Amino acid sequence: MNNIRVYxxxxxxxxxxxxxxxxTWGCGLEGSAGPAPANPQGxxxxxxxxxxxxxxxxxxxxxxxxxxxxxxxxxxxxPAFNLVDPGxxxxxLNKSPEQYFxxxxxxxxxxxVAFAAETDLNIxxxxxxxxxxxxxxxxxxYVGCYTGQTAxxxxxxLRVAGYDAYSIRGGITNGWIAAGLPVVGAPxxxxxxAAGGCGG
Amino acid sequence: xxxxxxxxxxLSAATASMAALGASKYRSVDNWASANERPSxxxxxxxxxxxxxxxxxxxxxLRNGRLWRxxxxxxxxxxxxxxxxxGHGYAQMVYxxxxxxxxxxxxxxxxFVEIPWExxxxxxxxxxxxxxxxxxPQSVFWSExxxxxxxxxxxxxxxxxxxxxxxxxxxxxxxxxxVGFDYTLGGLPSGDYExxxxxxxxxxxxxxxxxxxxxxxxxxAKKKGAKVVSVDPRxxxxxxxxxxxxxxxxxxxxxxxxxxxxxxxxxxxLYDKGFVENYTVGFAELKEMVKQYTPEWAETITGVKAExxxxxxxxxxxxxxxAFLEPGWHAAYGSNYANSTQTARATAxxxxxxxxxxxxxxxxxxxxxxxxxLNPELYxxxxxSPYERVxxxxxxxxxxxxxxxxxxxxxxxxxxxxxxxxxxxxxVNPGRTVPDRNYVIEGYKNLELTIxxxxxxxxxAEQFADYVLPExxxxxxxxxxxxxxxxRPQVTMQAKVIDPVHSGGRGLDRIVSELATAMGLERFFNxxxxxxxxxxxxxxxxxxxxxxxxxxxxGDAGQWHYExxxxxxxxPSLRTKSGKVEFFSSSFAEHGHNxxxxxxxxxxxxxxxxxxxxxxxxxxHTHAQTMNNPYLMSITKDYEGDSIWLNTETAKRLGISDxxxxxxxxxxxxxxxxxxxxxxxxxxxxxxxxxxxxFAKSLVRGYxxxxxxxxxxxxxxxxxxxxxxxxxxxxxxxxx
Ligand code: SF4
Numbered sequence: 001m002n003n004i005r006v007y008x009x010x011x012x013x014x015x016x017x018x019x020x021x022x023x024t025w026g027c028g029l030e031g032s033a034g035p036a037p038a039n040p041q042g043x044x045x046x047x048x049x050x051x052x053x054x055x056x057x058x059x060x061x062x063x064x065x066x067x068x069x070x071x072x073x074x075x076x077x078x079p080a081f082n083l084v085d086p087g088x089x090x091x092x093l094n095k096s097p098e099q100y101f102x103x104x105x106x107x108x109x110x111x112x113v114a115f116a117a118e119t120d121l122n123i124x125x126x127x128x129x130x131x132x133x134x135x136x137x138x139x140x141x142y143v144g145c146y147t148g149q150t151a152x153x154x155x156x157x158l159r160v161a162g163y164d165a166y167s168i169r170g171g172i173t174n175g176w177i178a179a180g181l182p183v184v185g186a187p188x189x190x191x192x193x194a195a196g197g198c199g200g
Numbered sequence: 201x202x203x204x205x206x207x208x209x210x211l212s213a214a215t216a217s218m219a220a221l222g223a224s225k226y227r228s229v230d231n232w233a234s235a236n237e238r239p240s241x242x243x244x245x246x247x248x249x250x251x252x253x254x255x256x257x258x259x260x261x262l263r264n265g266r267l268w269r270x271x272x273x274x275x276x277x278x279x280x281x282x283x284x285x286x287g288h289g290y291a292q293m294v295y296x297x298x299x300x301x302x303x304x305x306x307x308x309x310x311x312f313v314e315i316p317w318e319x320x321x322x323x324x325x326x327x328x329x330x331x332x333x334x335x336x337p338q339s340v341f342w343s344e345x346x347x348x349x350x351x352x353x354x355x356x357x358x359x360x361x362x363x364x365x366x367x368x369x370x371x372x373x374x375x376x377x378x379v380g381f382d383y384t385l386g387g388l389p390s391g392d393y394e395x396x397x398x399x400x401x402x403x404x405x406x407x408x409x410x411x412x413x414x415x416x417x418x419x420x421a422k423k424k425g426a427k428v429v430s431v432d433p434r435x436x437x438x439x440x441x442x443x444x445x446x447x448x449x450x451x452x453x454x455x456x457x458x459x460x461x462x463x464x465x466x467x468x469x470l471y472d473k474g475f476v477e478n479y480t481v482g483f484a485e486l487k488e489m490v491k492q493y494t495p496e497w498a499e500t501i502t503g504v505k506a507e508x509x510x511x512x513x514x515x516x517x518x519x520x521x522x523a524f525l526e527p528g529w530h531a532a533y534g535s536n537y538a539n540s541t542q543t544a545r546a547t548a549x550x551x552x553x554x555x556x557x558x559x560x561x562x563x564x565x566x567x568x569x570x571x572x573x574l575n576p577e578l579y580x581x582x583x584x585s586p587y588e589r590v591x592x593x594x595x596x597x598x599x600x601x602x603x604x605x606x607x608x609x610x611x612x613x614x615x616x617x618x619x620x621x622x623x624x625x626x627x628v629n630p631g632r633t634v635p636d637r638n639y640v641i642e643g644y645k646n647l648e649l650t651i652x653x654x655x656x657x658x659x660x661a662e663q664f665a666d667y668v669l670p671e672x673x674x675x676x677x678x679x680x681x682x683x684x685x686x687x688r689p690q691v692t693m694q695a696k697v698i699d700p701v702h703s704g705g706r707g708l709d710r711i712v713s714e715l716a717t718a719m720g721l722e723r724f725f726n727x728x729x730x731x732x733x734x735x736x737x738x739x740x741x742x743x744x745x746x747x748x749x750x751x752x753x754x755g756d757a758g759q760w761h762y763e764x765x766x767x768x769x770x771x772p773s774l775r776t777k778s779g780k781v782e783f784f785s786s787s788f789a790e791h792g793h794n795x796x797x798x799x800x801x802x803x804x805x806x807x808x809x810x811x812x813x814x815x816x817x818x819x820x821h822t823h824a825q826t827m828n829n830p831y832l833m834s835i836t837k838d839y840e841g842d843s844i845w846l847n848t849e850t851a852k853r854l855g856i857s858d859x860x861x862x863x864x865x866x867x868x869x870x871x872x873x874x875x876x877x878x879x880x881x882x883x884x885x886x887x888x889x890x891x892x893x894x895f896a897k898s899l900v901r902g903y904x905x906x907x908x909x910x911x912x913x914x915x916x917x918x919x920x921x922x923x924x925x926x927x928x929x930x931x932x933x934x935x936x
Contacts, residue, residue, distance in 0.1 A: 097730065101745075108741060117578075117731065121743050133749050187575040187735045 069159050082155050084166040086176040089142045093118040101136050104172055105145040105154065114183040116144075116176060125150050132161075141165040144172035246273060246751030248682070248694040249283060250674035251290035252822045253346065254410060255682065256283050257752050260291070260675065260697040267294060267675060267698050275752040277686040280416040285820045289831040291675060294701055298828055298898065299655055300670035301702035312668065317706070317714070324667055325718030327649045328361070331622040337362030338587035339621040343608050345369050345628040345825075348680045349694075352732070353712040354626055359582035360716055360724040364589045365620070367606030369628055372635070372924045374534040379601055379921035380544020381527060383785045384552070386775030389563035390685065391526055393417025396561035398515060398523035400429040401443075402454050402547055403531030405436035409817040413686070414526075418442055421561075427519075429512060431457060432531070433814060434845065434887050435880035447512070450503040451812045451885050451927065452802035454532040455539045458525075458546035459799060460498035461513040462490040465553045470517025472555025479764055479772050480552050482784020482796070489796050501799070503882075520554040522561025531816065535923030542797035542920070545785070549797065552781035557774075558764050565765060565774075569683040569691055569755035572738040574727060582724045590619050592922070599922035600791050609634045609924040610917065612643025622649035626708065627671070631659030632824040632894065635913035635924050653711060656828060657898040672705035678729055680709075681736045681747065689755040691740065693733065693747040793920050803916075803928040806884040809854065810930040813866065815888045815909040827894045827902025836892075842906030843876040845887035846933065851877040856935055864907060866931030867914050871907040875933075886931060 093100045097118070104111055104122045111122045121134055125145070128135075135141060141163055143151040151167040158165035168175050177183055241264045249256045249270070257273030270291045274281035293299065303320035304312040315323075331339060340361055342354040346368035355366040370378070381388045391399065394417040406414040418428060422442070430439035433451040449457055465471040466487050476483050495506035495513070502509075516523050525547045528534070533544035556562025574581070591607040591614065592598025599607060608630065614620045623644070634640050644650060644664045652658065652665040661668045679694030706714075709732075713725040733744045740756050747753065767773040772780045777787060789795040806812045820826075820835045827833065836842055844864065846856060856862055858877035863870060864886070871893070881887050892906025909926065916925045 097728075117734075119734075119743075120745055122741075134745050136745075184575065184578060187572045187738050 065160055069156070081152075082159060082166050083148075083152075083169045084142060086144075086168050086170065086179045086181055089166075089168050090116070090118070090176070090181045092140070093142070099139055101139040101141045103135070103141060103143045103154075105143065105150050106172060110146075110173075112186045114177060114185060116172065117182065117184050125154050128154065135163060137163065139164070142168055144168035144176060146173045147171045148175065242268075245697045246692075246695060246748065247675070247697050248679065248692055249287040249290065250347070250679075250694065251286045251826070252410060254279065254412065255348075255684075255694075256287060256412065257281075257684070257692055258283060258287065258291075259751065262698060265698065267291060273751050275690070275750075276684060276692075277413075277688055277690055278684045279412045282412050282416070284410055284412065285835065286410070286822050286826060286832060289820075289826065289829045290822075292831060293656075293829060294673040294675045294698065296656075296828075296830075298657070298900070299673065299702060299705075300657065300668060301704040302670060303704075304661075304665075304668040304670075306666050317704075320667060320669060321715050321718040324649070324651055325715060328622055328715075329719050331648055332361055332363075335621045336587070337585065338364060338590055339619065341365035341367060341590070341611060341620055341623045342626065343367050343369075343611065343623060343628050343630065344626040345823075346605065347627060348682045349708050350626045352680055353708050354624070356582060356724065357624075357712050357716060357721075359585060360721045361719075362585050362587070364585035364587045365591070365606065367591065367593075367608040367611065369608060369633070370603055370605040371607040371609050371922055372535055372633060372926060373530055375603055375605070375607070376536075376540035376918065376921045376923045377528055377530075377534045377544045378603055380533060380541050380546075381548050383601065383776065383787055384545050384548035384782050385557070385563075386779075387565060388527055389557065389565050391417070391524055392522075392559075392561050392564050392687075394420040396421050396426050396522050396524060397424075398427050398429075398519035399526055400431060400512070400516070400524075401438065401526045402431045402458070402528055402543075403533070404526055404528040405430075405432065405438040405531075405816065407438035407441055408436050408819050409529060410819060415442070427515070433882035433885045434816065436816065437819065440880075445512075447504055447508065448882050450501070450882060451814050452537045452539070452805075453502040455543040455546055455797065456493070456498045456501035456799055457504060457509060458543065458550055459490055459493035459797070460495045460509045461516065461550050462486065462546070462553060463493045464495065464510055464513030465517050465550070466490060468514065468517065470514060470520075471553040472520055475521075475555030475557075476553065479555075479557070479774075480781040480783055481778050482782060485796060486549065486783040489798060493799065501801075516550070516554060520562075521556040521559035523554055524556045524561075524563050525550050527563070535918075536814075536925065536927040538803040538918055538925060538928060539800040540918060540921075540923060540925075542794065542800060545788075546797040548781075549783050552783060557781065558762050560762055564687065564760075564762070566685060566687050567689060567760050568685075569689045570739055571681065571683070571736040572740075574732060574735045579727045579731070580723055590614050599920075601787065601793075601920060602922045607917070607922040609915070610922070612640045613915065614643075615646045616643040618646070621647060622651075623647055624651045624653065625660055625665075626653045629654075629658040629660045629824050631661075631663045632896075632908065633910065635910045635926055636915040637911050639915040653708065655705065657896055659824070659894070659896045662896045662898060669711055670702070670705045671711065672700055672702070672707055676700040676705065677707040678733075678744075680729065681733045681744070683755060684752065687760045690752050691737070691742065691747065691755045692752045693744065695748045788920070803925065804930050806930055809932055811850070811884055811886045811933065812927060813864075813888055813909055813912055813929045813931045814885050814927050815890050818889050818891075821889075821891045824891045824894065824902075824908075827891055827905070828899035830901055833901045833905070836905070840874060840876070841889060842892050843874040844889075844907065845876050845878055845881045847881045847883040847885070848877055848879050850883045851875070854933060854935075856933070861936045862933050863936040864912070864931050864933050866912045866929055869911045871911065872936050873907045886933060 101120045102118050104119045105125050143154050145151040148167055148171045155165045155167040243262045245260045247258055249258050256279035257276035258270045259273050260270050261268045272279055272281040272283040302314040305315045307313055340363045342358050344350040344354050358366040393414055428443045429445045430443035431447040431449050435446050439446045495509040498509055499506040533540040551563055558564050588595045591610045593602045593606045630640055641663050650665050651667045652661040653669045653671055655671045655673055674694055675697045678696050681693040684690040709729040716725045765773045776782045785795045820832050860875050861872055862875045863872050888909045893908025894902035912929050918925050
């Protein structure tokens with residue numbers, strides 16, 4: 001019982017936080033992921049030991065992470081509200097590809113029309129719950145969508161979860177593409193899988 | 201990425217185990233609270249084993265960043281989550297002291313000196329372009345032990361230079377089998393091992409040559425009562441462990457046995473009439489031809505009793521279509537005998553008579569994964585070379601029917617003739633693995649420029665390389681995405697597991713791209729390996745991160761069905777000329793070869809005390825590549841794995857006892873070896889385990905251990921598929 005309450009509290013805080021962020025940044029255009037699901041998938045995977053974590057500890061932990069999150073929104077010498085200028089994202093992704101990871105949240109069909117060649121993952125925000133294992137903990141994650149709306153919410157959640165994530169200002173469509181940064185279309189040619197070498 | 205239940209369970213399990221290992225400090229409130237108290241020194245990573253062409257999925261465990269151990273990836277449909285001894289031994293070579301760490305250049309006194317990469321690229325680039333300008337791009341070749349990364353980068357580099365000469369090791373391995381199957385069944389099917397009732401291996405030994413999927417499948421089938429027959433001059437470890445019956449065929453005469461089975465199936469009406477009518481061509485001609493090939497006739501050629509031949513033929517017919525002749529690899533029809541290509545055709549034809557194509561328990565052409573490719577508008581594709589291949593592969597009047605992977609054992613002779621002037625050898629060691637040591641070394645010494653790319657020295661590097669470029673170990677770098685073939689094809693990739701042990705080594709993608717840049721060909725290499733992998737995965741909706749995080753994911757091939765392949769209008773669509781099984785091959789006829797696989801004797805036959813030398817894999821070595829591996833060589837030592845095998849009766853006649861040291865002579869070569877005397881080999885054969893007989897001084901652990909069949913062979917070429925005929929050799933043996 002206790003563990004459910006611990007989790008619920010943490011989750012309620014996150015939902016509240018996301019709602020606030022949505023109000024702050026709300027630009028409500030296409031591609032918005034909508035509110036986070038009320039009963040997220042994957043909670044079965046969480047390991048919560050009742051004996052070790054009581055209610056007050058959980059409250060403290062969540063409070064600490066949320067305050068840390070808010071204080072991270074405006075840091076000297078860094079982009080405000082965990083936003084990154086598309087030009088800087090482009091530069092970093094090309095200069096140090098091993099340190100940066102670009103996530104495009106747009107739909108597959110829109111992605112295929114024009115996308116940044118640097119994209120490391122094209123995934124709908126709603127599918128992230130089942131695919132968190134794909135997001136690297138040791139890289140800076142840039143997140144883009146159509147306008148920045150969905151990406152902003154995703155970045156907020158990722159940062160609470162401990163990821164070093166930034167939203168691309170204006171998203172991929174209204175930011176990256178509008179800034180004239182390079183995009184490509186689907187590769188034209190396909191080939192069958194080649195047989196490998198000598199079996200055994 | 202769609203998540204099915206299996207993937208989800210896997211993710212949940214991964215989450216739990218990651219949490220248990222403390223690798224993911226933010227996954228739970230519990231972890232948040234105690235992250236600092238946990239040891240987090242064990243991590244896991246997915247990759248692919250590089251020790252042989254099976255390329256099994258692996259999971260690597262690291263302790264404090266150091267490779268600790270590997271296990272099979274349980275998601276791998278082909279390996280079934282198992283790996284073999286060699287995989288373990290190979291992985292640990294990342295820390296071996298004999299690994300190469302800097303580019304080497306041969307000096308005027310024949311020794312090597314280390315040079316910086318930039319100097320190596322500049323000098324090699326200048327010399328290679330000099331050869332191209334002086335003699336034309338067709339004078340340059342690439343030679344490799346076939347791997348996905350070099351299939352792409354080697355072929356592209358040759359195309360960028362304008363050379364048609366990209367070659368793999370196929371002519372000393374499997375080319376006869378592929379040509380035989382291509383012109384009969386339109387390709388190489390897989391056995392539906394798990395569901396079969398009856399399977400015959402013609403020469404192949406999956407417990408020695410390693411077919412983990414085969415072993416796994418047969419384990420299941422045998423529990424359901426399946427029968428396994430091994431046709432082999434040697435009672436191999438596969439035959440010992442798996443087979444219900446050993447057919448001790450006289451080496452090189454398998455074709456006669458196959459013709460007799462055709463005779464029995466047709467004469468006794470045991471073949472699949474409906475299948476033959478609808479899906480084959482040339483039955484009438486075949487029927488007429490095989491009338492003469494009775495089991496009694498085959499007994500005189502093969503030494504196998506007529507009644508045993510007849511009984512097996514009947515059992516095959518009774519169990520069809522869940523019965524098949526396994527497509528094999530090297531032994532009976534890969535590249536060993538003058539009759540090998542036709543023997544491969546005959547094997548495919550028996551399967552056609554059994555009507556087992558795409559039937560449960562038969563032979564299946566599974567769906568393939570449709571990978572994408574680089575967008576040519578962004579990454580210009582080098583134009584195809586306007587020149588004919590120098591080795592004659594695919595060239596009219598030479599070897600028009602053979603594979604585009606070329607005939608690498610012909611290259612030394614072509615170098616001697618002055619037709620080839622420069623070559624790059626990638627992860628291949630013709631100095632040891634191609635027949636006729638002197639022909640190979642003397643031929644290749646005529647090249648004006650020889651470059652070896654490998655992570656260790658080799659006979660090739662020592663004997664005739666001008667430059668040796670050190671490749672990093674596969675554990676230290678990403679590879680190219682690849683498919684795992686099965687009824688449910690999967691996608692995987694070799695991924696970097698540890699930070700480089702030697703900073704000097706580089707991946708092949710980088711070596712080729714940087715060398716191309718030094719030659720002014722950077723326009724054809726203006727992409728990274730990551731770009732290439734992304735382009736290949738694009739149609740599947742996947743990214744490299746899927747494979748790095750999950751190891752193996754499902755491809756796009758969808759559900760496979762047991763149905764004969766047909767096109768949109770319902771017409772048979774095997775990849776043969778007719779779309780059907782071709783008992784009669786008009787392509788063979790067109791190029792002057794017998795359109796039917798009539799009996800043809802091997803080139804040489806044992807008589808008196810002359811024995812045929814045969815060779816084969818051991819489960820703990822991969823050709824000559826593992827001869828300096830301390831773990832695998834210790835198995836050789838413990839089990840005297842370098843001993844040659846001699847039949848008990850033959851040994852008695854020659855006054856030889858088990859454990860003696862004997863002298864073997866043939867074709868002007870002599871060598872000494874310990875001998876294992878056993879009933880498990882045909883009296884007319886002498887078995888030599890593959891890979892031994894190392895003569896590279898820098899490979900100290902394998903130097904001088906055992907003998908190698910290639911030293912007893914003379915350079916030769918079979919006329920249809922162009923293979924090297926690697927068991928057409930007679931030797932005599934006496935106590936040393
Ligand atoms: S069969 Fe053995 S050596 Fe070959 S890839 Fe698999 S584990 Fe590696």
